[in-house]
Amino acid sequence: MEPSRPYNAAPMARDFASLTTSHDGSRALLLEPRRPICQGDLPLDTYDEAMRPYAESYLHLPDRTPETVLPWLDQFIEPALRTLGPQVLLLAHFYMGGEIVKLVERYGGSVADSYALALLARDHEADHIVESAVHFMAETAAILARDEQSVWITNPRAGCTMEMMADPADVQPTIDALQHRFGDDVVVLTYMNTSGALKALAGRTGGAVCTSSNAHHVMAGLLESHPDARMVFLPDEHLGRNTAHRLGMDLSRVVKLPAPRPGVPALADMSDSQLEQAKVLLWNGHCGVHTIFTVDMVNHWRAEGYEVHVHPESPLDVVNAADGSGSTHYLWNVVTAAKPGSKLAIATEGHFIANAARVGKSRDVDVVHLADVPDEAMAGCGCATMSRNDPPHLAGTLDLLARGCPPEAHRVLPGDRVDHATGQRVRLPDADRQRLKSDAATALHRMITMTESAS
Numbered sequence: 001m002e003p004s005r006p007y008n009a010a011p012m013a014r015d016f017a018s019l020t021t022s023h024d025g026s027r028a029l030l031l032e033p034r035r036p037i038c039q040g041d042l043p044l045d046t047y048d049e050a051m052r053p054y055a056e057s058y059l060h061l062p063d064r065t066p067e068t069v070l071p072w073l074d075q076f077i078e079p080a081l082r083t084l085g086p087q088v089l090l091l092a093h094f095y096m097g098g099e100i101v102k103l104v105e106r107y108g109g110s111v112a113d114s115y116a117l118a119l120l121a122r123d124h125e126a127d128h129i130v131e132s133a134v135h136f137m138a139e140t141a142a143i144l145a146r147d148e149q150s151v152w153i154t155n156p157r158a159g160c161t162m163e164m165m166a167d168p169a170d171v172q173p174t175i176d177a178l179q180h181r182f183g184d185d186v187v188v189l190t191y192m193n194t195s196g197a198l199k200a201l202a203g204r205t206g207g208a209v210c211t212s213s214n215a216h217h218v219m220a221g222l223l224e225s226h227p228d229a230r231m232v233f234l235p236d237e238h239l240g241r242n243t244a245h246r247l248g249m250d251l252s253r254v255v256k257l258p259a260p261r262p263g264v265p266a267l268a269d270m271s272d273s274q275l276e277q278a279k280v281l282l283w284n285g286h287c288g289v290h291t292i293f294t295v296d297m298v299n300h301w302r303a304e305g306y307e308v309h310v311h312p313e314s315p316l317d318v319v320n321a322a323d324g325s326g327s328t329h330y331l332w333n334v335v336t337a338a339k340p341g342s343k344l345a346i347a348t349e350g351h352f353i354a355n356a357a358r359v360g361k362s363r364d365v366d367v368v369h370l371a372d373v374p375d376e377a378m379a380g381c382g383c384a385t386m387s388r389n390d391p392p393h394l395a396g397t398l399d400l401l402a403r404g405c406p407p408e409a410h411r412v413l414p415g416d417r418v419d420h421a422t423g424q425r426v427r428l429p430d431a432d433r434q435r436l437k438s439d440a441a442t443a444l445h446r447m448i449t450m451t452e453s454a455s
């Protein structure tokens with residue numbers, strides 16, 4: 001299937017103000033004139049067949065400035081949005097690479113953290129939800145969507161490496177072994193960054209999902225409603241430990257599980273006394289983007305007069321050394337509410353900080369990446385997999401959707417297992433999918449109820 005416009009369509013001449021004016025004028029993330037879109041071009045062979053013509057056309061553009069890229073995108077996206085009308089909802093996560101978040105906002109979409117994205121997907125009436133995000137976010141939308149709504153991801157190869165560290169095939173034997181030992185007194189609390197299969201597992205144990213913005217509310221609620229249970233926290237050991245610490249739990253009762261071995265319950269390497277002592281068992285997963293931060297970096301920037309705020313996927317000693325810690329929503333608020341003249345060092349994903357730095361600069365707030373310290377080999381990095389959602393994927397997905405021939409590999413259904421190297425997915429049989437969707441939705445709704453009743 002070819003694009004609806006010629007591959008080498010010449011950009012239409014339009015002034016920058018008219019190119020960047022948003023639908024409702026309320027965008028926080030502004031494109032800058034002549035500043036190239038900060039997104040490395042992907043090799044052509046990483047695009048699936050349906051996306052390749054759009055990629056070829058994009059790669060032939062003379063540069064990546066908004067003056068060139070926006071007219072190129074408009075020729076596909078504006079007609080697509082006219083055809084789809086209010087029946088399409090565009091979503092993107094704050095961590096998306098390059099200017100994609102700005103492009104999604106420009107075309108009337110919403111940019112948010114994963115909790116807000118889940119609420120938007122739950123509450124919206126659109127027939128089609130199109131996410132520029134990683135797979136677990138789009139799958140969450142598919143779990144909360146009504147059966148007649150369809151959910152699409154702009155690049156099916158965009159996965160989350162933390163999600164991949166908790167393979168349901170490894171987690172289930174561990175839960176089975178715990179239930180064998182403790183009966184029903186086992187509850188699973190799973191971070192949003194997991195597959196639908198693990199959200200469903202949480203739902204079946206009476207557990208819930210959480211995000212970095214509400215993990216303390218949800219963990220506290222489950223500890224209260226399951227006073228005698230062992231809690232398994234999936235998949236991020238750091239968020240689990242930081243949350244238990246924030247709730248005042250004795251950390252000798254917060255135990256990290258050994259790294260999983262195929263087919264072997266993670267408990268196999270734990271002694272009886274360790275298991276008896278444990279109240280919260282942390283899965284052995286982490287985010288490589290957030291585990292580069294150190295206390296030395298905090299000390300460096302504080303000595304330079306900066307306030308330090310970190311994401312709770314960072315290690316506990318870094319969280320303890322910082323001035324504050326919280327979700328992407330919290331970090332964004334810190335930047336936008338800072339007084340002119342403030343100096344902020346932020347520890348989280350690199351693309352988010354680049355956008356925050358530009359917003360801060362417009363208000364005389366200096367924002368730096370915590371890992372960007374002199375003489376440090378490891379500079380702050382962005383989430384490489386999120387960056388796979390680029391302009392050709394956004395244009396191609398919307399164009400083909402409006403023309404009634406969207407690529408099936410971009411449609412996200414609950415329980416899909418995705419090969420992130422090829423983008424191909426294996427679907428569950430209908431009955432299994434409905435069961436998974438129902439159990440996972442139970443865990444998500446518990447999160448929403450606990451969060452709303454705590455605020």
Ligand code: SF4
Nearest residue numbers: 160161162287289383
């Ligand atoms: S930043 Fe880390 S946790 Fe977030 S999507 Fe990327 S790999 Fe996953």
